[in-house]
Amino acid sequence: MLAQQLLNGILSGAVYALFALGFTLMFGVLGVINLTYGFYFSTGAFIALYATHYLHMPIWAALPFAAAVTGLIAIVIDELLLGPLRRAKAPELSSLMVTLGATLLLYSLMTAWFTTDIRRFPPAVFDGGAFEIAGLRITLSQILIVATTALIVGALALLLQKTRLGLAVRALAENPDAAQLMGVNAGGIVRLVSFISGALGGAAGVLIGLNYNAIQPYMGEAMMLKGFAVIIVGGLGDIRGAVIAGLVLGLLESVTAGYIASSMKDAVGFLLLVLTLWFRPVGLFGRVAAKRA
Amino acid sequence: MMPHWLDNFLFTYQSLVYSLGVNALLALAMYVVLAVGQLALGQAAFMGVGAYASALLTVKLGAPFPIALLASMAAPALLAFVIGAPTLRLSGVYLAIATIGLGEVLRILYLNWDFAGGALGLNGIPEKAGFVWIFGTLIVALVAFVFVSRSRIGRAMEAIRADEAAAGVMGVNLPAYKLAALVASAAIAGLAGAFNAHVSSFIGPNDYGFDQAVTILSFALLGGVGSPFGPVLGALVLTALPEVLRPLHDYRLVIDGLIIVCVVIFLPTGILPWRIGRIGARK
Numbered sequence: 016m017l018a019q020q021l022l023n024g025i026l027s028g029a030v031y032a033l034f035a036l037g038f039t040l041m042f043g044v045l046g047v048i049n050l051t052y053g054f055y056f057s058t059g060a061f062i063a064l065y066a067t068h069y070l071h072m073p074i075w076a077a078l079p080f081a082a083a084v085t086g087l088i089a090i091v092i093d094e095l096l097l098g099p100l101r102r103a104k105a106p107e108l109s110s111l112m113v114t115l116g117a118t119l120l121l122y123s124l125m126t127a128w129f130t131t132d133i134r135r136f137p138p139a140v141f142d143g144g145a146f147e148i149a150g151l152r153i154t155l156s157q158i159l160i161v162a163t164t165a166l167i168v169g170a171l172a173l174l175l176q177k178t179r180l181g182l183a184v185r186a187l188a189e190n191p192d193a194a195q196l197m198g199v200n201a202g203g204i205v206r207l208v209s210f211i212s213g214a215l216g217g218a219a220g221v222l223i224g225l226n227y228n229a230i231q232p233y234m235g236e237a238m239m240l241k242g243f244a245v246i247i248v249g250g251l252g253d254i255r256g257a258v259i260a261g262l263v264l265g266l267l268e269s270v271t272a273g274y275i276a277s278s279m280k281d282a283v284g285f286l287l288l289v290l291t292l293w294f295r296p297v298g299l300f301g302r303v304a305a306k307r308a
Numbered sequence: 309m310m311p312h313w314l315d316n317f318l319f320t321y322q323s324l325v326y327s328l329g330v331n332a333l334l335a336l337a338m339y340v341v342l343a344v345g346q347l348a349l350g351q352a353a354f355m356g357v358g359a360y361a362s363a364l365l366t367v368k369l370g371a372p373f374p375i376a377l378l379a380s381m382a383a384p385a386l387l388a389f390v391i392g393a394p395t396l397r398l399s400g401v402y403l404a405i406a407t408i409g410l411g412e413v414l415r416i417l418y419l420n421w422d423f424a425g426g427a428l429g430l431n432g433i434p435e436k437a438g439f440v441w442i443f444g445t446l447i448v449a450l451v452a453f454v455f456v457s458r459s460r461i462g463r464a465m466e467a468i469r470a471d472e473a474a475a476g477v478m479g480v481n482l483p484a485y486k487l488a489a490l491v492a493s494a495a496i497a498g499l500a501g502a503f504n505a506h507v508s509s510f511i512g513p514n515d516y517g518f519d520q521a522v523t524i525l526s527f528a529l530l531g532g533v534g535s536p537f538g539p540v541l542g543a544l545v546l547t548a549l550p551e552v553l554r555p556l557h558d559y560r561l562v563i564d565g566l567i568i569v570c571v572v573i574f575l576p577t578g579i580l581p582w583r584i585g586r587i588g589a590r591k
């Protein structure tokens with residue numbers, strides 16, 4: 016019983032981590048809380064749905080395809096919304112508000128087109144089969160979730176820590192002006208980070224869509240509220256923090272659902288968020304006044 | 309009591325007229341905190357606390373309406389006072405996210421609270437708040453805000469918004485002002501929530517979440533926070549707009565969102581960038 020709860024917790028935690036990674040990366044480098052991020056989650060799921068449904072793609076092709084298209088959409092949205100504000104050096108509040116307005120716009124556009132009906136992947140796309148390993152039940156989609164998350168986290172860490180491109184991204188996050196003087200192409204890096212973030216959000220959407228096999232426009236909004244909790248607890252802009260906080264949230268939620276009440280599950284994230292902000296606003300691993308990528 | 313034409317008009321557009329008043333009050337609640345530069349988005353949460361307090365009192369305990377209204381101001385004000393000290397140390401996006409988190413915690417609390425109707429919410433709330441209550445309160449609040457804006461307090465608030473550090477150095481008691489603004493905001497939002505509950509006769513746990521918080525912020529933002537009239541105007545426009553845009557059906561909210569986006573990018577000070585402080589300063 017406990018082992019199964021912990022396993023389920025790690026699985027949902029992996030998706031929280033994957034989702035929060037893009038969110039926190041966006042904040043770390045671009046310096047804004049982009050509330051349209053939840054929309055990328057829904058977008059990814061819908062693109063994968065259409066790719067499998069109409070283009071008859073297998074899921075291993077639909078997942079990267081959906082992630083890439085969502086990444087491109089993220090570049091466009093970032094350029095249209097935040098581009099003008101960045102150039103005008105507008106205050107933090109403006110970027111928060113503009114993405115709030117855009118969230119309303121994008122979700123209602125999506126709802127107007129797709130309605131709020133719950134959609135499902137065609138049955139041929141994914142085998143819902145489950146394995147029993149040492150008494151623990153695990154489904155194929157859950158294995159896919161953990162494998163994809165581990166792969167993406169590893170790749171992102173390598174990119175940021177070991178490549179010149181990653182160095183440029185970190186430099187821009189640390190000090191935009193100095194980075195540009197050193198020859199970092201700021202516009203290019205901003206687009207790259209938008210693309211990666213959008214792709215991460217989109218991929219998380221596809222995986223959750225597969226796991227619950229229920230896709231509808233507002234799925235990203237519920238996720239967004241969890242995403243807030245994860246990036247705050249992990250420390251804004253802190254990649255390692257986001258991964259750990261995502262797993263912790265997943266575990267706590269599943270233990271709460273198992274031992275207290277399943278209806279209280281969603282409260283865990285917000286309690287964690289509020290407590291973190293009150294007692295440790297820099298996040299679990301943050302140092303006071305430390306700037307991080 | 310009321311002229312005949314007004315009676316007729318109210319009968320036809322009753323719910324819209326009430327929403328205009330309630331939303332204008334909510335916009336004022338938002339204005340109070342923005343006026344001291346705090347991006348505290350707890351108004352929807354406070355509105356919910358006020359609505360639940362007054363609805364529970366009248367429905368479950370049969371309390372008289374004025375008592376329920378007092379409770380609808382006192383309960384959120386007390387909550388704001390308690391959470392104020394740790395919360396107001398935060399700034400910018402942290403404060404915004406913390407206050408949104410508060411709303412979500414409360415939402416889950418209502419959902420699991422059987423006495424308050426759980427997921428079904430509360431039905432059959434007596435429809436006691438009318439035109440006079442709502443718009444009377446709105447006018448009183450607006451007049452009070454104009455007087456405050458023209459006073460020493462109003463200048464201190466403007467100083468905090470313009471430059472917090474400088475205001476603090478000049479001897480403005482920052483924590484006291486911020487806490488007072490949050491408590492006042494909570495009381496106004498709670499009262500608006502009670503009025504809303506007592507005209508629509510139904511409240512539910514999902515009415516006071518993230519969406520409502522964003523809507524209230526957009527009122528203030530659209531109108532501009534230079535004076536209390538800006539947010540009220542913003543609330544009137546954004547409340548009436550869906551009615552005007554009714555032929556667009558599903559695309560109404562798209563236009564709403566588009567307006568917010570365009571205002572931020574093209575009109576950063578809102579549609580009414582006029583300040584009362586100037587008039588006061590001339591004395």
